[in-house]
Amino acid sequence: MIKLIIDKKTVEVKPGTTILQAADSIGIHIPRLCYMNLSDFNIENKPGGCRVCVVEVEGRRNLAPACATECAEGMVVNTHSIRVLNARKTVMQLILSDHPFDCLVCAKSGNCELQELAQTMGIRDIPYQGEQSTYREDTSPSIIREVDKCIMCRRCEVMCNEVQTVGVLSAINRGFTSVVAPAFEMNLDHSECTFCGQCVNVCPTGALTEVDHTNQLINDLADSSKTVIVQTAPAVRAALGEAFGMKPGTLVTGKLVSALRELGFDYVFDTDFAADLTIMEEGAEVLDRLTKFLNGDKNVKLPILTSCCPAWVKFFEHQFPQLKDIPSTARSPQQMFGSIAKSYFAEKIGVDRKNLVVVSIMPCVAKKYECTREEFSVDGNPDVDYSVSTRELANLIKRANIDFIALPDGDFDNPFGESTGASVIFGTTGGVIEAAVRTTYELYTKKHLDKVDFKQLRGMEGIRSAKVDFNGLELNIGIAHGLGNARKLLEEVIEGKCAYHAIEIMACPGGCIGGGGQPYIHGDTSILKARQKAVYEEDVNKTLRKSHENPYIIRLYEEFLGKPLSEKSHNLLHTHYFDRKKEIIIE
Amino acid sequence: MSSIKIKLKEKDVQQIKEIASSFGNKPGELINVLHKTQGVFGYLPAEVQEVVAREMNVSVAKVYGVVTFYSFFTMIPKGRYPISICTGTACYVRGAEKVLDEFKKELGIKVGESTPDGKFSLTCLRCVGACGLSPVVTVGTKTFGRVSPDKVKDILKEFD
Numbered sequence: 001m002i003k004l005i006i007d008k009k010t011v012e013v014k015p016g017t018t019i020l021q022a023a024d025s026i027g028i029h030i031p032r033l034c035y036m037n038l039s040d041f042n043i044e045n046k047p048g049g050c051r052v053c054v055v056e057v058e059g060r061r062n063l064a065p066a067c068a069t070e071c072a073e074g075m076v077v078n079t080h081s082i083r084v085l086n087a088r089k090t091v092m093q094l095i096l097s098d099h100p101f102d103c104l105v106c107a108k109s110g111n112c113e114l115q116e117l118a119q120t121m122g123i124r125d126i127p128y129q130g131e132q133s134t135y136r137e138d139t140s141p142s143i144i145r146e147v148d149k150c151i152m153c154r155r156c157e158v159m160c161n162e163v164q165t166v167g168v169l170s171a172i173n174r175g176f177t178s179v180v181a182p183a184f185e186m187n188l189d190h191s192e193c194t195f196c197g198q199c200v201n202v203c204p205t206g207a208l209t210e211v212d213h214t215n216q217l218i219n220d221l222a223d224s225s226k227t228v229i230v231q232t233a234p235a236v237r238a239a240l241g242e243a244f245g246m247k248p249g250t251l252v253t254g255k256l257v258s259a260l261r262e263l264g265f266d267y268v269f270d271t272d273f274a275a276d277l278t279i280m281e282e283g284a285e286v287l288d289r290l291t292k293f294l295n296g297d298k299n300v301k302l303p304i305l306t307s308c309c310p311a312w313v314k315f316f317e318h319q320f321p322q323l324k325d326i327p328s329t330a331r332s333p334q335q336m337f338g339s340i341a342k343s344y345f346a347e348k349i350g351v352d353r354k355n356l357v358v359v360s361i362m363p364c365v366a367k368k369y370e371c372t373r374e375e376f377s378v379d380g381n382p383d384v385d386y387s388v389s390t391r392e393l394a395n396l397i398k399r400a401n402i403d404f405i406a407l408p409d410g411d412f413d414n415p416f417g418e419s420t421g422a423s424v425i426f427g428t429t430g431g432v433i434e435a436a437v438r439t440t441y442e443l444y445t446k447k448h449l450d451k452v453d454f455k456q457l458r459g460m461e462g463i464r465s466a467k468v469d470f471n472g473l474e475l476n477i478g479i480a481h482g483l484g485n486a487r488k489l490l491e492e493v494i495e496g497k498c499a500y501h502a503i504e505i506m507a508c509p510g511g512c513i514g515g516g517g518q519p520y521i522h523g524d525t526s527i528l529k530a531r532q533k534a535v536y537e538e539d540v541n542k543t544l545r546k547s548h549e550n551p552y553i554i555r556l557y558e559e560f561l562g563k564p565l566s567e568k569s570h571n572l573l574h575t576h577y578f579d580r581k582k583e584i585i586i587e
Numbered sequence: 588m589s590s591i592k593i594k595l596k597e598k599d600v601q602q603i604k605e606i607a608s609s610f611g612n613k614p615g616e617l618i619n620v621l622h623k624t625q626g627v628f629g630y631l632p633a634e635v636q637e638v639v640a641r642e643m644n645v646s647v648a649k650v651y652g653v654v655t656f657y658s659f660f661t662m663i664p665k666g667r668y669p670i671s672i673c674t675g676t677a678c679y680v681r682g683a684e685k686v687l688d689e690f691k692k693e694l695g696i697k698v699g700e701s702t703p704d705g706k707f708s709l710t711c712l713r714c715v716g717a718c719g720l721s722p723v724v725t726v727g728t729k730t731f732g733r734v735s736p737d738k739v740k741d742i743l744k745e746f747d
């Protein structure tokens with residue numbers, strides 16, 4: 001152990017610890033900008049570039065960047081000497097001298113780490129005036145890049161390249177004109193971007209934000225010729241409260257429903273219902289493939305991969321198109337909801353699909369892209385008109401002068417408001433496969449499942465594997481979250497290193513609870529754990545915990561769909577995938 | 588929903604493959620591979636960068652990042668008559684910048700670009716060692732000394 005003194009406090013740390021980490025461990029928060037540490041995922045970004053974290057080390061001539069300087073025995077560190085404060089201020093003023101003064105109209109305002117730092121440091125003027133770098137804005141279906149606001153911390157690059165292994169973003173150019181951009185400065189939409197939004201989650205500024213659909217929503221709600229219905233995803237209820245100062249992990253399902261009602265939606269429905277529907281279809285598919293496989297059918301492809309995450313779907317379409325026959329063909333819950341709403345429900349209430357606006361509230365930005373996929377529309381009319389993130393909803397609630405904390409608990413409308421515990425856990429890594437297991441177990445064994453908690457499937461490890469006993473048949477299950485982990489697992493499958501029957505994949509670290517549209521966690525991964533806990537809590541609170549027991553699901557099949565994998569189900573609830581690999585044509 | 592397509596000639600792809608493997612396809616050798624590749628093709632168009640990325644097992648964004656970081660690399664083919672303007676100290680002091688501006692205006696291109704017909708391209712050079720003749724401009728294999736902005740038109744006419 002190494003002993004040193006920081007701001008007159010003695011601290012003992014392991015060799016290799018940086019001054020920044022040592023200070024954190026005793027509650028001294030040295031300001032930082034480019035530095036990022038997602039401890040639960042072993043991701044640390046410390047390019048030492050911004051110099052905001054400089055400290056004074058006794059006996060050294062120059063100030064040291066705390067994020068990149070290791071502690072040494074007997075070191076005496078001062079994090080707020082006058083020299084440090086002045087240097088830090090100069091650094092900030094220099095950074096701000098090449099930054100647009102857009103705070104009043106910036107999407108990131110209020111959540112911006114650069115803005116907050118400028119305030120904390122009491123910056124009131126910027127004495128350095130010079131040229132400002134300008135770049136064109138890039139808008140895709142999910143993400144807006146306003147690179148003028150990029151401070152070159154390169155957190156997004158670490159996210160996209162190392163965590164997600166998508167490799168779309170890289171620092172380009174040098175000096176004054178350097179920014180982070182896709183290859184050849186092409187638009188994100190033309191790249192292999194999955195729209196997972198993890199880069200948005202870590203960007204400290206407004207350089208990367210989501211496409212905002214709230215104004216469109218406000219207009220639709222005000223249009224009396226339209227019937228506007230909403231569905232809300234499982235992970236939203238476990239995080240929305242944070243935007244109103246509630247403790248991470250507070251479940252706000254009832255308040256969420258009331259808020260949506262006050263906003264003026266004609267019907268407030270639950271994506272959880274559609275998650276139960278997903279399990280009916282996916283479960284039937286698992287059972288079908290499994291039975292054929294066990295009967296020795298060589299044409300059957302195992303493992304079956306889950307398909308409810310649109311970022312994951314786009315990832316394998318680009319990176320592993322050779323596997324495109326392996327994932328389940330079941331659409332995501334968002335899209336299942338949309339197609340049922342615009343067929344079955346539209347008919348039921350006698351509204352033309354063109355006058356029925358289906359909005360989704362999602363923890364995700366990839367869902368915005370998913371809404372725009374052509375195969376999810378009929379005659380140009382999308383099944384889900386657009387998707388709004390948890391963050392956008394929080395802002396809209398504030399804008400509508402709704403006192404969220406004081407709202408009473410409301411109930412979802414039927415027929416798409418009832419859901420089981422199995423559907424709620426869709427919001428976390430491990431949840432979809434657990435929900436599928438609960439249903440397929442009973443379908444396969446024809447026995448009642450008493451213990452529905454499959455603890456072996458839960459956790460936060462990036463790649464997990466577990467065995468589930470199907471009454472003598474041992475089912476091997478793989479789970480990966482984060483696309484880098486998904487890649488690893490898939491490569492093992494391709495190399496034949498592991499034999500899974502089923503694999504669950506979610507693009508975002510933690511699953512949807514850590515989605516690209518959730519309230520910002522600013523590097524605090526313990527928030528994800530709290531959200532995960534909340535999701536499992538909601539599961540336990542439900543009377544029904546297996547998707548196939550949902551009475552409204554049963555009725556939907558009786559009245560409309562027939563049975564899982566029926567022709568109608570295939571048309572409305574299943575999909576197909578595309579080979580999007582870059583092809584080198586040799587002439 | 589088609590995939591992204593990159594078109595290249597078979598022998599070009601083969602050449603890139605050979606260069607990459609001569610450096611053991613190691614990502615750490617990316618700069619050397621690009622250097623050699625540019626030596627062969629004269630420039631590094633997007634298609635070539637795509638193949639290099641694939642061979643070196645790095646993202647094409649990274650390759651592009653390296654190409655744009657070092658001013659040595661270029662994505663634009665040289666014109667049939669590459670124009671180089673010396674901006675070394677002596678030439679600079681004697682008005683090389685004004686000459687450069689005139690070339691830009693006449694050709695309608697920036698430094699590092701080529702004219703759409705592929706005839707001329709424009710680059711700057713550090714001192715060519717002919718300071719007595721400053722400002723110095725070379726076009727193709729010809730050298731021009733004591734160039735002033737009003738001579739630019741005539742110089743270009745010589746290559747009609």
Ligand code: SF4
Pocket residue numbers: 099100101102103104106107108109110112113114115149205206207
């Ligand atoms: S990125 Fe931050 S500092 Fe920059 S304009 Fe937006 S809110 Fe202000």
Ligand code: SF4
Pocket residue numbers: 143159160164166167168169192193194195196197198199200
């Ligand atoms: S959305 Fe995901 S895939 Fe796209 S650039 Fe950001 S991190 Fe990369």
Ligand code: SF4
Pocket residue numbers: 149150151152153154155156157180199202203204205207208
């Ligand atoms: S886009 Fe955002 S995260 Fe990426 S380097 Fe710029 S400021 Fe950092």
